[in-house]
Amino acid sequence: MFSFAGNTVKFLLKGRFVDNEGFTCANASVIAKRFVAADGTSAVIAWNTSEKPVDVKIEGLGAPTKIAAPGTASVGGPLAADSIRLYVFAK
Numbered sequence: 001m002f003s004f005a006g007n008t009v010k011f012l013l014k015g016r017f018v019d020n021e022g023f024t025c026a027n028a029s030v031i032a033k034r035f036v037a038a039d040g041t042s043a044v045i046a047w048n049t050s051e052k053p054v055d056v057k058i059e060g061l062g063a064p065t066k067i068a069a070p071g072t073a074s075v076g077g078p079l080a081a082d083s084i085r086l087y088v089f090a091k
Contacts, residue, residue: 004068004071004086005070008045008068010037010041010043011036011037011041011045011086011088012043014038015038015042016036017033017034017035018034018035018042019033020032020034022034022060022061023044023058023059023061025046025057026057026059027054027056027057029049030048030049030054030056031047032046033045040091041089042061042088042089043086044058044086045084045086046079046084046086046087047082047083047084048081048082048083050081050082051081051082053077055079056087062089063089064087064088064089065090066087066088067085067087068085069083069086070084073085
């Protein structure tokens with residue numbers, strides 16, 4: 001696990017927003033958006049908009065190299081209701 005707040009800056013504030021370009025996330029309850037950093041790495045932020053935990057499966061970018069969640073939220077297993085998680089991918 002790595003720091004959520006400290007590592008989102010590279011992607012969410014300084015990166016380029018590319019929406020859903022280059023990946024898919026089939027769960028209709030999850031809003032997923034991608035950001036690409038200057039070094040070519042990318043991150044997908046996933047938000048579970050439902051009222052129950054859901055599985056998040058991001059396809060097209062390979063396996064994530066890091067996963068982060070705010071506070072004490074879990075980075076493994078289903079994504080809790082109304083929660084977010086950041087998935088980081090290599091170039």
